[in-house]
Amino acid sequence: MLSCKEVSYLLSEAQDRPLGVVERMQLELHLAMCKGCTNLRKQMVFLRGAIRRYPPARDDTPHER
Known part of the structure; x- marks a missing residue:
């Protein structure tokens, strides 16, 4: 059985790639x-x-130097 730490990693990975069947x-x-x-x-x-x-952010603010 997976630990909570491993599950949090898989949940994060699932945001970026399809998980395997297992x-x-x-x-x-x-x-x-x-x-x-x-x-x-x-x-x-x-x-x-x-x-x-x-x-999305608009980049129309003056930049300080």
Whole structure:
């Protein structure tokens, strides 16, 4: 069984690449039993969505030297 630390790593990796079948199975098994990691996944999904909705920065401010 994966540790919470390993699960947090896989949740982060899943944001950037598709997980393999074994990784997904291990992840889902752990999440079925661990409320803390389930909350972490929800938070990561929320933050990723919020970042995508945030407008891009405009670079029209004068720069100081």
